[in-house]
Amino acid sequence: MREYSHIGANCVVGYCTEVKGSYIGDGCWFHSNYVGDSIIADDCSFGAGTVLANFRFDEKDIKVRVGDEMLDTGLDKFGTIMGIGSKTGINASILPGIRVGPNSFVGPHVCLTKDLGPNKMALAEPRYRVIDKEIGLDASKKKDLMKKLEKL
Secondary structure, eight states: OOTTOEEOTTOEEOTTOEEESOEEOTTOEESSOEEESOEEOTTOEEOTTOEEOOBOTTOOOOEEEETTEEEEOSOSBOOOEEOTTOEEOTTOEEOTTOEEOTTOEEOTTOEEOSOBOTTEEEEESSSEEEEEOOOOOOHHHHHHHHHHHHHO
């Protein structure tokens, strides 16, 4: 955990995770991740090896899409904006300034280069494709794991 980071309630920041200058909402789970200069909403989880890139190789300011327009953040370091309930698979990478909509999945080994809308999945096949999300998750499994962790 680095300075200027906020970690919400009931989060698990696991082994080998670095959080730098980021806002993390409530109920998020991380394991072996890099979260740099990002905004992560509630109930997000990252598969092992997920990296949120926050710096361009050309050292230019990072732009973020708002509507149909690309807005310059005025920052040379800015990561991801991730909506509530979103998740990543193992070894997912998200480029600087990319937005992930609520309830969306970035699949394993995907290098996300464009915004991903709400309720979508980006899958590598060997490139990724975007499809409607039709997967529901069992919330009781997370509750059971939290009970086990409280006993430790």
